Amino acid sequence: MNRFAHLIDRIGYEPRRNAKIRLMADYFRHTPDPERGFALAALTGALSFRHAKPNLIRGLMAERSDPVLFGLSWDYVGDLSETVALMWRAPDDTAPLPAIGHNNPPEPLDASGEPVALEGPLPHVPSLSEVVEGLATAGKTELPRLLATWLDALDETGRWALLKLITSELRIGVSARLAKTAVASLGDLDPDEIEHVWHGLAPPYEELFAWVEGRGPRPEGENPAPFRPPMLAHPVEEEDLARLDAAEFMAEWKWDGIRLQAATGRDGHGRLVRRIYSRTGEDVSGAFPDLVEALDFEATLDGELLILRDGRVQSFNVLQQRLNRKVVTPKMLLEYPAHLRCYDILAEDGEDLRHLPFAERRKRLEAFVARLGEPRIDVSPLVPFSTWGELAVARADPASAGAGLDADAIEGCMLKRADSPYLPGRPKGPWWKWKRDPFLVDAVMMYAQRGHGKRSSFYSDYTFGVWRDGPEGEELVPVGKAYSGFTDQELLKLDRFVRNNTVNRFGPVREVTYGFDRGLVLEVAFEGLQRSTRHKSGVAMRFPRINRIRWDKPAREADRIEYLERILQKGETELHPMRKAG
Amino acid sequence: MATRAADLLTLTPQGLYCPGGDFHVDPTRPVERALITHGHSDHARSGHGHVMATAETLAIMAVRYGSDFAGGAQEAVLGEVMRIGDVLVTFVPAGHVLGSAQIVIEQGKCRLVVSGDYKRGRDPTCLPYEPVRCDVFITEATFGLPVFRHPDARAETDKLIESARLFPERAHIVGAYALGKAQRVMALLREAGYDRPIYLHGAMERLTSFYKEQGVGLGDTPRVAPDERPKLAGEIVICPPSAIQEIWARKFPDPVTAFASGWMRVRARARQKGVELPLVISDHCDWDDLCRSILETGAGEVWVTHGQEDALVHWCLSRGIKARPLHLLGYGDEEGDADVVPGEAEGGDLPSPLRGGSTAEGRRGGGQDEDVSTLEPHLAPPPPGSASPSPPSPQGGGDQ
Ligand SMILES: [Zn+2]
Numbered sequence: 001m002n003r004f005a006h007l008i009d010r011i012g013y014e015p016r017r018n019a020k021i022r023l024m025a026d027y028f029r030h031t032p033d034p035e036r037g038f039a040l041a042a043l044t045g046a047l048s049f050r051h052a053k054p055n056l057i058r059g060l061m062a063e064r065s066d067p068v069l070f071g072l073s074w075d076y077v078g079d080l081s082e083t084v085a086l087m088w089r090a091p092d093d094t095a096p097l098p099a100i101g102h103n104n105p106p107e108p109l110d111a112s113g114e115p116v117a118l119e120g121p122l123p124h125v126p127s128l129s130e131v132v133e134g135l136a137t138a139g140k141t142e143l144p145r146l147l148a149t150w151l152d153a154l155d156e157t158g159r160w161a162l163l164k165l166i167t168s169e170l171r172i173g174v175s176a177r178l179a180k181t182a183v184a185s186l187g188d189l190d191p192d193e194i195e196h197v198w199h200g201l202a203p204p205y206e207e208l209f210a211w212v213e214g215r216g217p218r219p220e221g222e223n224p225a226p227f228r229p230p231m232l233a234h235p236v237e238e239e240d241l242a243r244l245d246a247a248e249f250m251a252e253w254k255w256d257g258i259r260l261q262a263a264t265g266r267d268g269h270g271r272l273v274r275r276i277y278s279r280t281g282e283d284v285s286g287a288f289p290d291l292v293e294a295l296d297f298e299a300t301l302d303g304e305l306l307i308l309r310d311g312r313v314q315s316f317n318v319l320q321q322r323l324n325r326k327v328v329t330p331k332m333l334l335e336y337p338a339h340l341r342c343y344d345i346l347a348e349d350g351e352d353l354r355h356l357p358f359a360e361r362r363k364r365l366e367a368f369v370a371r372l373g374e375p376r377i378d379v380s381p382l383v384p385f386s387t388w389g390e391l392a393v394a395r396a397d398p399a400s401a402g403a404g405l406d407a408d409a410i411e412g413c414m415l416k417r418a419d420s421p422y423l424p425g426r427p428k429g430p431w432w433k434w435k436r437d438p439f440l441v442d443a444v445m446m447y448a449q450r451g452h453g454k455r456s457s458f459y460s461d462y463t464f465g466v467w468r469d470g471p472e473g474e475e476l477v478p479v480g481k482a483y484s485g486f487t488d489q490e491l492l493k494l495d496r497f498v499r500n501n502t503v504n505r506f507g508p509v510r511e512v513t514y515g516f517d518r519g520l521v522l523e524v525a526f527e528g529l530q531r532s533t534r535h536k537s538g539v540a541m542r543f544p545r546i547n548r549i550r551w552d553k554p555a556r557e558a559d560r561i562e563y564l565e566r567i568l569q570k571g572e573t574e575l576h577p578m579r580k581a582g
Numbered sequence: 583m584a585t586r587a588a589d590l591l592t593l594t595p596q597g598l599y600c601p602g603g604d605f606h607v608d609p610t611r612p613v614e615r616a617l618i619t620h621g622h623s624d625h626a627r628s629g630h631g632h633v634m635a636t637a638e639t640l641a642i643m644a645v646r647y648g649s650d651f652a653g654g655a656q657e658a659v660l661g662e663v664m665r666i667g668d669v670l671v672t673f674v675p676a677g678h679v680l681g682s683a684q685i686v687i688e689q690g691k692c693r694l695v696v697s698g699d700y701k702r703g704r705d706p707t708c709l710p711y712e713p714v715r716c717d718v719f720i721t722e723a724t725f726g727l728p729v730f731r732h733p734d735a736r737a738e739t740d741k742l743i744e745s746a747r748l749f750p751e752r753a754h755i756v757g758a759y760a761l762g763k764a765q766r767v768m769a770l771l772r773e774a775g776y777d778r779p780i781y782l783h784g785a786m787e788r789l790t791s792f793y794k795e796q797g798v799g800l801g802d803t804p805r806v807a808p809d810e811r812p813k814l815a816g817e818i819v820i821c822p823p824s825a826i827q828e829i830w831a832r833k834f835p836d837p838v839t840a841f842a843s844g845w846m847r848v849r850a851r852a853r854q855k856g857v858e859l860p861l862v863i864s865d866h867c868d869w870d871d872l873c874r875s876i877l878e879t880g881a882g883e884v885w886v887t888h889g890q891e892d893a894l895v896h897w898c899l900s901r902g903i904k905a906r907p908l909h910l911l912g913y914g915d916e917e918g919d920a921d922v923v924p925g926e927a928e929g930g931d932l933p934s935p936l937r938g939g940s941t942a943e944g945r946r947g948g949g950q951d952e953d954v955s956t957l958e959p960h961l962a963p964p965p966p967g968s969a970s971p972s973p974p975s976p977q978g979g980g981d982q
Contacts, residue, residue, distance in 0.1 A: 013790055068896050073727050086729035087728045450856050457831055508855065
C-alpha cells in the first residue's frame with residue numbers, strides 16, 4: 001500500500017502525460033502480482049467497496065488527539081484526510097514520546113557503546129490487496145477498527161492514499177485510458193488491444209500482465225462492447241480554409257453537449273452488453289440509465305449527449321444541471337431526459353467500420369438509426385454547402401440554416417473529409433472544427449498566478465475584472481480567470497508586465513496595478529456565461545481565454561458588468577452572439 | 583525563579599537582551615554586542631559593534647557579508663564556559679547547520695538556554711545537537727504543529743535519485759537554501775552512493791566551497807555554465823529555492839522541479855510553489871522532536887520565539903510546563919520563511935499565529951545574498967484566488 005501511495009502521490013504532482021505513463025509503467029514493472037493489479041483497478045476506477053464518510057475519520061482522530069492541536073492542524077492543512085494522515089500516530093507511540101530523530105534514529109547504544117536491537121514487533125503494513133479485500137468484506141461496525149489498524153501501520157503517504165481511497169476523493173488526473181496505456185507500454189502493445197480484452201478481466205488482472213509481459217496467452221473473453229478511442233478535430237483557421245477544397249468536405253453541426261460513445265455487443269452467453277464511455281474511456285453508463293436502456297442494438301456509435309425537451313435541444317447550462325447531480329433520481333430522468341445525437345458509426349453487428357470513408361459510414365449511420373426508430377437516438381444533420389463562404393453564413397446563423405430553435409446548442413461546424421477513415425486521436429488534416437465566434441469582453445488584469453509544469457516559472461494564469469458601481473464609486477470586480485489563448489511571445493510580455501507591475505504578493509499570486517488610469521486591458525473570449533453564487537460578480541465564464549492583449553486601451557474603457565448581465569439574459573434566447581466591434 | 587529568568591534575559595526592540603552581560607542574542611538590528619547562534623541571515627546580521635560566535639559562524643558571516651561584517655569578532659569555543667559581565671556563557675552544538683550553537687546563559691542557580699534554530703535528525707554536515715538541562719528553554723516553533731513529522735531524509739534523497747534514473751532525459755532542479763540545506767542534500771546524495779557531478783547554481787558556490795574547506799565531503803560540484811544548461815539531461819542541479827521558478831531554470835531539458843524543505847510535507851504548499859518532486863528535508867525540529875527536546879531539558883518554563891507558537895505553548899501547558907510566546911519579529915530563517923502563507927490554498931482565514939506573528943518591518947533586512955522575495959512580508963488578506971471565478975469544470979463542452 002505504501003508503494004502504491006507513493007506512486008499516486010508522485011503522479012498527483014506530475015503535469016506531463018508521458019511522465020505519468022512512465023511512472024505507472026515503472027510501478028507495474030517493479031510490483032508483483034496481485035498488488036499491481038489492484039493498483040490498476042484503483043487507477044481505472046474498477047474497485048468497489050464500502051466507502052467511509054468524513055465523520056468516521058474525524059471520530060477516529062478525535063480518539064487519538066488533543067482537540068486543540070487537531071483544530072489548529074486542520075486549520076493549517078485545510079484538508080481533512082491529509083491532516084489526519086499527517087497527525088495520526090499509533091497508540092503505543094503516544095504515551096512516551098517517540099525516540100529522538102524518530103524517523104531517522106541514531107543507533108541506540110548499550111553500556112559498552114555497541115548498537116542494540118530495537119525492541120518490539122513492527123506492525124504489519126497492509127498491502128493494497130489486503131486493503132481492498134478488507135474493505136469489500138468488512139461490516140459497517142468493523143470498519144473503524146480495521147481502518148485504525150491500517151493507519152497505525154502505514155506511513156504518512158500511505159495513510160493519505162488510504163483515506164482518499166475510502167472517501168472516494170482520489171483525484172490524480174489519470175484516466176482509465178491512461179492507466180491502460182501504461183500497461184500496454186510494458187509489452188509494446190497498442191492501448192486498443194488492452195481495451196479489447198479489458199471487459200473479460202477482473203482485478204487483479206494477473207492474466208493481463210502475463211500477456212503484456214509475454215508470459216501468457218492473450219486473455220479470453222473479449223470485451224463485447226469495447227471502447228474505441230475517439231477521433232478528434234483541430235480548430236480551423238482562415239488560412240487553413242484557403243488551402244482546403246470545400247468539395248472534399250462534408251459539414252455537420254458541432255453540438256454543445258458531452259461527447260460520448262455508446263458501445264454494445266453480445267458476450268459469450270449471448271447477452272447484450274451495453275456501455276456508455278466518456279471521451280477518455282471512462283465507463284459512465286451508471287450516470288445515464290435512460291440512455292443505456294435505449295441501446296437495444298449491436299453497434300458502436302459516436303455522438304453527443306444532449307438534453308431534449310419536447311424535441312428541442314436544451315442549452316449546456318441545462319445539461320450541466322443533470323451532470324452536477326451525484327445520484328440519478330427518477331425525477332431527474334424525467335426532467336432531464338438524455339439523448340444521443342450521433343456523428344458516426346464505428347462498428348455494426350460485429351463489423352468494424354472504422355476503415356470505411358466517412359461518407360460511407362455516414363450512410364450506414366443514417367440507415368442504422370432509421371431502422372432503430374428509437375426516439376432518444378438521432379443523427380446530427382449535415383449542413384449543405386458548396387463553398388466556404390456558404391458555410392460561413394450557415395455557421396453564423398444556424399437557425400436559418402436548418403437548426404431552427406436548436407441553434408442555441410450549436411457551437412459551430414465540424415468539417416470532415418468525405419474520404420476520411422475513423423482514426424483514433426487528433427490526426428491533422430481529415431477533421432476540423434470551425435467554432436462559432438466566441439463572446440468577447442474587454443477586462444482589466446487584476447491578479448496573476450504562476451502556471452504549472454513547464455509554465456511554472458511564468459505568471460500565466462490571469463484573473464481579470466470588469467467595472468461596476470461599488471460603495472465607493474467605480475470598482476473592478478473579478479469575473480474570470482484565463483490561462484490560454486496567447487502565444488509564447490505574448491506570454492513573455494505578460495509575464496514581464498506582471499513582474500514589473502506587482503503591487504501585492506499572496507504566495508504564488510501577485511496583484512498587479514489597476515485603476516482608471518493604469519492597468520492592462522485583456523480582450524477575453526469565452527463560450528458562455530452562467531449565474532454563480534460562488535463568485536463575487538455573480539457570473540462564471542465558460543472557457544475564457546485571452547483573445548488579444550490591448551496594450552493600447554485605457555483601463556477605464558474596459559467593459560462593465562452590465563454588459564455581461566445582458567449576455568446572460570439574452571444568452572438563452574439570442575440565436576447567436578454578436579461579435580463586438582473593435 | 584520565573585522572575586529571575588525574566589531578569590536574566592529581557593526583550594528589547596533589537597531582540598533578546600541579557601542585561602547582566604550587556605549583550606543581545608541574534609539581534610535583528612545593529613547593536614553594540616551580539617552573540618550569534620548560527621549563520622542564517624535572519625540570525626546573523628551585519629553591522630554589529632562586536633560579535634561572538636563559533637569559528638564556523640564567524641567565517642560564514644565573513645563569506646556572506648565580507649570580512650568587515652562587524653566592528654570586532656571573537657570566537658566562542660564549543661563547550662567552553664566564558665564569563666561575560668555578571669553571567670556565564672557557553673556555546674553548545676545545535677545540529678542545525680555547520681557552526682550552529684545553542685547559547686547557555688547562567689547566573690547564580692538560574693540557567694537558561696537560547697537554542698536558536700536546532701534539529702535532532704542526523705546531518706552529516708554538522709555536529710549533532712546536545713541537550714542541556716536548564717530552567718528556561720527558549721525554542722523556535724517553525725514546524726510546531728503535529729502535522730509536521732519529517733521522514734527519514736535518506737528516503738527523500740532516494741526519491742530524487744530514483745526520479746533521475748526514471749527520467750534520464752530530464753534535468754532535476756532542486757531548490758535548497760544556500761546555507762546548510764544545499765550541502766546536506768549533497769552529502770546525503772553522496773552517502774547514497776550518487777557519484778555523478780552535482781551541478782550548482784552560482785549562488786550556492788561560495789558556501790559550498792566553505793563547507794568543503796571545513797572537511798565536509800561533497801564530491802565534484804561544478805558550477806553550471808549558462809550555455810551548458812541544455813546539456814544537463816539526467817543530472818541533478820542545486821539552486822536557491824527562488825531560482826526553480828525563474829527564467830534561469832527554463833533552459834534545462836524538461837526540468838523536474840524539486841524542493842527540499844520541511845514545508846513540502848503539506849501538499850497545498852508544494853503545489854502552490856509549482857513543485858513536482860517535493861523532498862521533505864528540514865534543518866528544523868519536527869513536532870515530535872520539539873516536544874521531546876523540551877522534555878529532555880527538564881525546563882520548568884519554555885519561551886517560544888516564533889513559528890507556530892500557539893500549538894507548542896498549548897502542548898507545554900497541557901504537560902504542566904509554563905510556556906509563553908515571545909512573538910519575536912524578524913525570524914523565520916531561510917527555511918522558516920517560505921514565501922507561502924499557510925491557509926492560503928483554501929482561501930480561508932489565516933491561522934491566528936500568523937496574524938500577530940510578524941510585521942512588515944520585522945521581516946525586512948536580510949543578508950545581501952538572500953533571495954529578496956523570501957524576506958518580504960506576506961501578511962495578506964485572503965488571496966484573490968478565492969474571490970475570483972475559476973473556469974467551470976472542463977467536462978463541459980463535448981470536444982470534437
Ligand atoms: Zn536557521
